[in-house]
Amino acid sequence: MFTDNNKQKSPSRRFLLILGAVVFIAIFAWGLMVIFDDKLFSNLPKTQKILFGSLIILYAVLRISRIFKKNNDQV
Template identity: 50%
Template sequence: MSYFYKREQKSPPRRFLLILGIALLVSISAFGLMILFWPKLITAMALPEHLRIGFGVICIIYGILRSSRLIFKKQTDEY
Protein backbone atom coordinates (compact mmCIF):
# COMPACT_ATOMS: atom_id res chain seq x y z
CA MET A 1 0.00 0.00 0.00
CA SER A 2 1.33 3.44 -0.84
CA TYR A 3 1.91 6.38 1.47
CA PHE A 4 -1.25 8.17 0.33
CA TYR A 5 -3.56 5.44 1.61
CA LYS A 6 -2.08 5.62 5.11
CA ARG A 7 -2.75 9.33 5.58
CA GLU A 8 -5.47 10.38 7.96
CA GLN A 9 -8.33 12.58 6.89
CA LYS A 10 -7.99 16.23 7.83
CA SER A 11 -10.15 17.61 10.62
CA PRO A 12 -12.86 20.12 9.62
CA PRO A 13 -10.98 23.18 11.00
CA ARG A 14 -7.80 22.11 9.22
CA ARG A 15 -9.68 21.52 5.97
CA PHE A 16 -11.34 24.96 6.29
CA LEU A 17 -7.96 26.64 6.78
CA LEU A 18 -6.58 24.83 3.72
CA ILE A 19 -9.48 26.08 1.58
CA LEU A 20 -9.11 29.58 3.04
CA GLY A 21 -5.37 29.55 2.26
CA ILE A 22 -6.02 28.51 -1.34
CA ALA A 23 -8.67 31.22 -1.75
CA LEU A 24 -6.29 33.82 -0.34
CA LEU A 25 -3.53 32.66 -2.67
CA VAL A 26 -5.79 33.00 -5.71
CA SER A 27 -7.15 36.40 -4.67
CA ILE A 28 -3.74 37.93 -3.89
CA SER A 29 -2.24 36.66 -7.14
CA ALA A 30 -5.25 37.86 -9.14
CA PHE A 31 -5.00 41.28 -7.50
CA GLY A 32 -1.31 41.51 -8.42
CA LEU A 33 -2.06 40.55 -12.03
CA MET A 34 -4.88 43.11 -12.17
CA ILE A 35 -2.54 45.83 -10.96
CA LEU A 36 0.09 44.85 -13.53
CA PHE A 37 -2.11 44.51 -16.60
CA TRP A 38 -5.01 46.89 -15.92
CA PRO A 39 -3.51 50.39 -15.64
CA LYS A 40 -6.90 52.15 -15.37
CA LEU A 41 -7.47 50.36 -12.06
CA ILE A 42 -4.84 52.49 -10.30
CA THR A 43 -5.29 55.81 -12.13
CA ALA A 44 -7.53 57.13 -9.36
CA MET A 45 -4.59 56.77 -6.97
CA ALA A 46 -2.24 58.50 -9.46
CA LEU A 47 0.65 56.12 -8.92
CA PRO A 48 3.59 56.40 -11.29
CA GLU A 49 4.16 53.50 -13.68
CA HIS A 50 7.18 52.07 -11.85
CA LEU A 51 5.39 52.04 -8.48
CA ARG A 52 2.33 50.34 -10.00
CA ILE A 53 4.48 47.61 -11.55
CA GLY A 54 6.49 47.19 -8.34
CA PHE A 55 3.36 46.86 -6.22
CA GLY A 56 1.90 44.28 -8.62
CA VAL A 57 5.11 42.25 -8.56
CA ILE A 58 5.22 42.39 -4.75
CA CYS A 59 1.63 41.10 -4.57
CA ILE A 60 2.46 38.19 -6.88
CA ILE A 61 5.62 37.32 -4.92
CA TYR A 62 3.62 37.39 -1.67
CA GLY A 63 1.09 35.02 -3.22
CA ILE A 64 3.88 32.64 -4.22
CA LEU A 65 5.37 32.75 -0.72
CA ARG A 66 1.98 32.00 0.83
CA SER A 67 1.50 29.07 -1.52
CA SER A 68 4.91 27.65 -0.64
CA ARG A 69 4.07 27.87 3.06
CA LEU A 70 0.77 26.15 2.36
CA ILE A 71 2.34 23.34 0.33
CA PHE A 72 5.41 22.69 2.48
CA LYS A 73 3.71 22.91 5.86
CA LYS A 74 5.07 20.36 8.33
CA GLN A 75 2.87 17.33 8.88
CA THR A 76 3.13 17.72 12.66
CA ASP A 77 1.90 21.33 12.73
CA GLU A 78 -1.49 21.74 14.35
CA TYR A 79 -3.89 24.57 13.69
Protein backbone atom coordinates (compact mmCIF):
# COMPACT_ATOMS: atom_id res chain seq x y z
CA MET A 1 0.00 0.00 0.00
CA PHE A 2 2.69 2.52 0.99
CA THR A 3 5.88 2.69 -0.99
CA ASP A 4 9.32 3.48 0.34
CA ASN A 5 9.58 6.31 -2.15
CA ASN A 6 10.10 9.52 -0.16
CA LYS A 7 10.90 11.67 -3.18
CA GLN A 8 9.01 14.92 -3.55
CA LYS A 9 7.18 15.66 -6.76
CA SER A 10 8.92 18.10 -9.03
CA PRO A 11 7.42 21.59 -9.13
CA SER A 12 6.25 21.10 -12.71
CA ARG A 13 4.41 17.85 -11.86
CA ARG A 14 2.86 19.49 -8.80
CA PHE A 15 1.76 22.48 -10.91
CA LEU A 16 0.20 20.19 -13.54
CA LEU A 17 -1.66 18.29 -10.81
CA ILE A 18 -3.04 21.51 -9.35
CA LEU A 19 -3.93 22.80 -12.82
CA GLY A 20 -5.71 19.53 -13.58
CA ALA A 21 -7.70 19.83 -10.35
CA VAL A 22 -8.69 23.42 -11.17
CA VAL A 23 -9.79 22.43 -14.68
CA PHE A 24 -11.78 19.51 -13.21
CA ILE A 25 -13.60 21.85 -10.82
CA ALA A 26 -14.32 24.34 -13.61
CA ILE A 27 -15.70 21.71 -16.00
CA PHE A 28 -17.73 20.05 -13.24
CA ALA A 29 -19.19 23.42 -12.22
CA TRP A 30 -20.04 24.19 -15.85
CA GLY A 31 -21.92 20.89 -16.08
CA LEU A 32 -23.89 21.74 -12.96
CA MET A 33 -24.63 25.20 -14.32
CA VAL A 34 -25.98 23.72 -17.55
CA ILE A 35 -28.29 21.44 -15.60
CA PHE A 36 -29.57 23.86 -12.97
CA ASP A 37 -29.36 27.36 -14.49
CA ASP A 38 -32.52 28.29 -16.39
CA LYS A 39 -30.88 31.14 -18.31
CA LEU A 40 -28.02 29.05 -19.69
CA PHE A 41 -29.07 27.22 -22.88
CA SER A 42 -32.65 28.38 -22.39
CA ASN A 43 -33.59 27.22 -25.90
CA LEU A 44 -33.03 23.54 -25.04
CA PRO A 45 -35.71 21.35 -23.47
CA LYS A 46 -35.09 20.30 -19.85
CA THR A 47 -34.24 16.69 -20.75
CA GLN A 48 -31.60 17.79 -23.26
CA LYS A 49 -30.10 20.21 -20.75
CA ILE A 50 -29.84 17.41 -18.19
CA LEU A 51 -28.27 15.08 -20.76
CA PHE A 52 -25.79 17.71 -21.95
CA GLY A 53 -24.85 18.68 -18.38
CA SER A 54 -24.41 15.03 -17.46
CA LEU A 55 -22.10 14.49 -20.41
CA ILE A 56 -20.01 17.48 -19.34
CA ILE A 57 -19.77 16.11 -15.79
CA LEU A 58 -18.84 12.67 -17.14
CA TYR A 59 -16.08 14.31 -19.20
CA ALA A 60 -14.76 16.02 -16.06
CA VAL A 61 -14.70 12.72 -14.18
CA LEU A 62 -12.85 11.02 -17.04
CA ARG A 63 -10.26 13.82 -17.12
CA ILE A 64 -9.56 13.62 -13.39
CA SER A 65 -9.37 9.83 -13.49
CA ARG A 66 -6.77 10.02 -16.28
CA ILE A 67 -4.74 12.51 -14.25
CA PHE A 68 -4.68 10.25 -11.19
CA LYS A 69 -4.00 7.16 -13.29
CA LYS A 70 -1.06 8.91 -14.98
CA ASN A 71 0.35 10.02 -11.61
CA ASN A 72 0.08 6.52 -10.16
CA ASP A 73 1.81 5.02 -13.19
CA GLN A 74 4.72 7.46 -12.97
CA VAL A 75 5.49 6.71 -9.30
